[in-house]
Amino acid sequence: MSNDRDEQIRRRAYEIWEALGRPEGGQQQHWAEAEAEILGEESQGTGSVPEGAEELDPDGAPKRG
Incomplete structure (x- = not known):
């Protein structure tokens, strides 16, 4: 985990x-909740196709198959 990400989580x-x-108390729970939020936000930008969206080929045409 990067120092920047640790700082965001903190x-x-x-x-x-x-x-x-x-x-x-509750430090571990707060950290886990914050970590889940931050990692969740990061994973939204991984290039996965949102549900209901159409995946495209590099030329912009809809993928088949």
């Missing part, structure tokens, strides 16, 4: 903790 985990009223 900041998001802190935001989650603050939003919950700064409770005692």
Whole structure:
């Protein structure tokens, strides 16, 4: 995991903790939730075709098969 991604996760985990009223404990849960959010956002840009969208060939024509 990159340092930049760790920093994003750390900041998001802190935001989650603050939003919950700064409770005692729960650091691992907040980190896991933040990590899932950040990785989920990253995976949306992986080039996968959204459900219902048509995948195209490099020339722009619809793929067949």
